[in-house]
Amino acid sequence: xxxxxxxxxPAVTTDVVLFGLIDECLKVLLVRRARPPFAxxxxxxxxxxxxxxxxxxxxxxxxxxxxxxxxxxxxxxxTFGKPGRDPRERxxxxxxxxxxxxxxxxIRAASDARAVRWFAYRDLPExxxxxxxxxxxxxQRVSSKLDYSTIALKFMxxxxxxxxxxxVYECILDERLDKRNxxxxxxxxxxxxxxxxxxRNGGHRPARLYRAKSPDTVQIVK
Amino acid sequence: xxxxxxxxxPAVTTDVVLFGLIDECLKVLLVRRARPPFAxxxxxxxxxxxxxxxxxxxxxxxxxxxxxxxxxxxxxxxTFGKPGRDPRERxxxxxxxxxxxxxxxxIRAASDARAVRWFAYRDLPExxxxxxxxxxxxxQRVSSKLDYSTIALKFMxxxxxxxxxxxVYECILDERLDKRNxxxxxxxxxxxxxxxxxxRNGGHRPARLYRAKSPDTVQIVK
DNA sequence: CTACTTAGTGTAAAACTTACACTTAAACAT
DNA sequence: ATGTTTAAGTGTAAGTTTTACACTAAGTAG
Numbered sequence: 001x002x003x004x005x006x007x008x009x010p011a012v013t014t015d016v017v018l019f020g021l022i023d024e025c026l027k028v029l030l031v032r033r034a035r036p037p038f039a040x041x042x043x044x045x046x047x048x049x050x051x052x053x054x055x056x057x058x059x060x061x062x063x064x065x066x067x068x069x070x071x072x073x074x075x076x077x078x079t080f081g082k083p084g085r086d087p088r089e090r091x092x093x094x095x096x097x098x099x100x101x102x103x104x105x106x107i108r109a110a111s112d113a114r115a116v117r118w119f120a121y122r123d124l125p126e127x128x129x130x131x132x133x134x135x136x137x138x139x140q141r142v143s144s145k146l147d148y149s150t151i152a153l154k155f156m157x158x159x160x161x162x163x164x165x166x167x168v169y170e171c172i173l174d175e176r177l178d179k180r181n182x183x184x185x186x187x188x189x190x191x192x193x194x195x196x197x198x199x200r201n202g203g204h205r206p207a208r209l210y211r212a213k214s215p216d217t218v219q220i221v222k
Numbered sequence: 223x224x225x226x227x228x229x230x231x232p233a234v235t236t237d238v239v240l241f242g243l244i245d246e247c248l249k250v251l252l253v254r255r256a257r258p259p260f261a262x263x264x265x266x267x268x269x270x271x272x273x274x275x276x277x278x279x280x281x282x283x284x285x286x287x288x289x290x291x292x293x294x295x296x297x298x299x300x301t302f303g304k305p306g307r308d309p310r311e312r313x314x315x316x317x318x319x320x321x322x323x324x325x326x327x328x329i330r331a332a333s334d335a336r337a338v339r340w341f342a343y344r345d346l347p348e349x350x351x352x353x354x355x356x357x358x359x360x361x362q363r364v365s366s367k368l369d370y371s372t373i374a375l376k377f378m379x380x381x382x383x384x385x386x387x388x389x390v391y392e393c394i395l396d397e398r399l400d401k402r403n404x405x406x407x408x409x410x411x412x413x414x415x416x417x418x419x420x421x422r423n424g425g426h427r428p429a430r431l432y433r434a435k436s437p438d439t440v441q442i443v444k
Numbered sequence: 445c446t447a448c449t450t451a452g453t454g455t456a457a458a459a460c461t462t463a464c465a466c467t468t469a470a471a472c473a474t
Numbered sequence: 475a476t477g478t479t480t481a482a483g484t485g486t487a488a489g490t491t492t493t494a495c496a497c498t499a500a501g502t503a504g
Contacts, residue, residue, distance in 0.1 A: 002226050008273040009231035012303075012314050051230040051312050055303040079301040079316050081234075081277040090273050092234050092314065094301045163482070180484070181462065203471035204481040385451070402453070403493065425502030426450035 010081070010090035014059040015046030015131065017077065017095065017138035018069065020102025020118060021155050026171050027102060027118040028135055030125070031066045037087045038128030042119070044135070046093065059096045067116045068108035072098040073154060073216070077138050085130050093129075097138040099154035143172055150191045150219040153212045159195055161207035162186070189221050232303070232312035236281040237268030237353065239299065239317065239360035240291065242324025242340060243377050248393050249324060249340040250357055252347070253288045259309045260350030264341070266357070268315065281318045289338045290330035294320040295376060295438070299360050307352050315351075319360040321376035365394055372413045372441040375434045381417055383429035384408070411443050 018029040030042040045066040049058045056074055064070045074096040081092040107116050119125060121139060124132065145151045146169060155168050166182050186192060191213050198206040240251040252264040267288040271280045278296055286292045296318040303314040329338050341347060343361060346354060367373045368391060377390050388404050408414060413435050420428035 002228060003230045005225050005227075005231070005233075006223070007233075007270065008225045009227070010234050010271060010273060011227075011229075012232050012234065048229065049232060049303075049314075051232060052305050054305060055301065055314070076300060078298060079277065081271075081316070083274050083276060092271075092277070092316070094303070094314070161482085178463070179482085180464085183483085184461095184485095200470075202481080203479060205469035205483075207482055383451085400494075401451085402495085405452080406454095406492095420451095422501075424450075425448065427452075427500035429451055 008090075010092050011086075012049040013046055013091055013093045014049060014055055014062060015044040015093050015095045015134060016059050016063045016074065017044060017097040017135050018063065018067070018072065019097065019099050019121075019138070019142060019155075020105065021168055021171055022102045022118060024167055024171055026121040026139070028121055028124065029067060029069070029107065030117060030119050030127070032115040032117075033128055041128040042117075042125045043128035044095075044131045045116075046095075055094050056096065059094075063098075069100070069105055072100050073218075074098045075141075075218075077134070077141060080130060080134060082130070093134075095134045095138070097141065099142065099151065101155055101157040104157050139172075145218075146172055148220060148222045150189060150212075150221060153191065153215065154218065156212065158215075159197065159199075159209040159211055161199055161201075161209060163207055165210075189219070191219055230312075232314050233308075234271040235268055235313055235315045236271060236277055236284060237266040237315050237317045237356060238281050238285045238296065239266060239319040239357050240285065240289070240294065241319065241321050241343075241360070241364060241377070242327065243390055243393055244324045244340060246389055246393055248343040248361070250343055250346065251289060251291070251329065252339060252341050252349070254337040254339075255350055263350040264339075264347045265350035266317075266353045267338075268317075277316050278318065281316075285320075291322070291327055294322050295440075296320045297363075299356070299363060302352060302356060304352070315356075317356045317360070319363065321364065321373065323377055323379040326379050361394075367440075368394055370442060370444045372411060372434075372443060375413065375437065376440065378434065380437075381419065381421075381431040381433055383421055383423075383431060385429055387432075411441070413441055 020027050020029065029045065031045050033039055033041050033043050045063045046059070047062040049055065059074055060070070063072070077095040077097045079092060079094045083090060085091060102118065121135070124135065142151065152165065152168050156165060162183060166177060166179065169182070170177055192210040193213055195209045195211050197209040199209055200206045242249050242251065251267065253267050255261055255263050255265050267285050268281065269284040271277065275283070281296055282292070285294070299317040299319045301314060301316045305312060307313060324340065343357070346357065364373065374387065374390050378387060384405060388399060388401065391404070392399055414432040415435055417431045417433050419431040421431055422428045
């Protein structure tokens with residue numbers, strides 16, 4: 001089968017920067033490429049757009065196919081399209097990012113990717129294409145969104161403690177926060193409900209467990 | 223000439239939302255489409271990406287070809303790609319926006335656009351494709367950037383008064399601002415230099431003329 | 445020379461942000 | 475059982491930022 005056009009057309013792909021927090025450390029989910037170009041290099045999950053497929057659906061599908069991760073909430077990040085970024089042909093890549101509660105996520109190596117792994121954001125391997133730029137831009141976006149939205153809740157499992165949530169902020173912003181000020185701020189956002197439960201977690205007072213009031217929406221605050 | 227691919231490829235276009243302020247009113251530059259689809263409808267300037275052309279260069283080139291406007295500072299807005307948004311074929315459009323000092327700008331109707339005109343943002347005609355969505359998203363972006371950057375200076379000619387700059391903010395935010403607080407805020411941004419000149423402008427005290435300290439960069443403040 | 449118009453300026457109250465320290469409740473060691 | 479260790483949980487005072495607000499200055503027009 002072959003498709004013809006009167007003018008040359010670029011290829012369009014989507015790529016997904018999936019962030020998770022594991023061991024108090026910001027991680028990115030990468031797949032190892034099975035084929036050239038950049039065979040055996042690590043890369044963002046992503047791939048070519050089907051001709052009748054919405055961009056976001058493409059991102060979700062490729063993520064699912066290559067990593068087994070599904071049902072995440074994506075936001076469009078930026079579109080990367082410099083000529084030469086893919087040696088095969090001109091490729092325009094619409095990048096998305098997502099935040100997941102890493103411990104909830106089941107990953108698997110799927111058909112067209114030899115392996116799937118979390119990498120520390122601060123210790124990335126050599127990456128295919130311009131994916132390192134995409135990841136840096138996504139990290140910046142997430143950092144700045146922490147400050148004016150409730151996006152951090154996307155990292156959390158269904159129930160979590162305030163200490164855990166604070167440590168999410170601290171990992172991404174890479175600075176320590178004051179516990180009382182942090183809690184005061186969350187109170188003004190009014191984005192949590194107390195489940196009434198507690199978590200017993202070692203030799204100290206148990207922490208209350210909270211749940212996001214609206215886990216499906218990212219609220220803009222300030 | 224014909225180009226063949228093993229898989230169907232979407233077309234890629236860029237569109238530009240060019241904002242200007244005329245008569246204390248936010249305007250958008252539109253071109254009237256000469257051919258189908260949407261012949262005679264107004265649309266954003268934009269068009270198909272050349273296969274070796276950078277996305278931003280494409281946006282600048284199309285803007286120049288269709289309106290005669292050149293040398294503006296573009297920022298990428300969002301990529302629109304819903305299937306069906308163009309009846310001819312699948313089209314992914316990377317949208318950009320720019321702000322210009324409207325009075326400085328020379329517009330002309332060029333080859334493949336029958337006419338070029340400023341339209342009030344609050345009184346847009348019926349638009350081709352999903353261009354109305356693109357314009358609204360651009361307006362939101364500009365509004366929110368007013369609050370944390372010096373992007374408003376992009377609307378200003380080389381020399382301008384503080385009253386003129388304030389009225390730019392007021393038009394876009396659609397609210398009145400306090401003159402003293404506005405000036406205090408600008409002082410903290412430290413983005414203006416006093417030219418020493420004044421503008422005599424009717425039956426009242428002349429206003430000092432200022433110039434942007436770094437007219438080529440948009441400074442992020444706060 | 446009077447009336448009118450926009451330019452230009454400071455201060456006090458309110459709101460928000462920051463810095464900071466002790467008590468509580470569990471686990472663990474003795 | 476008792477004391478020690480650990481993280482959880484809580485309020486207040488100082489500092490900073492934001493807001494509200496009114497008069498004088500320097501021109502033009504009649």
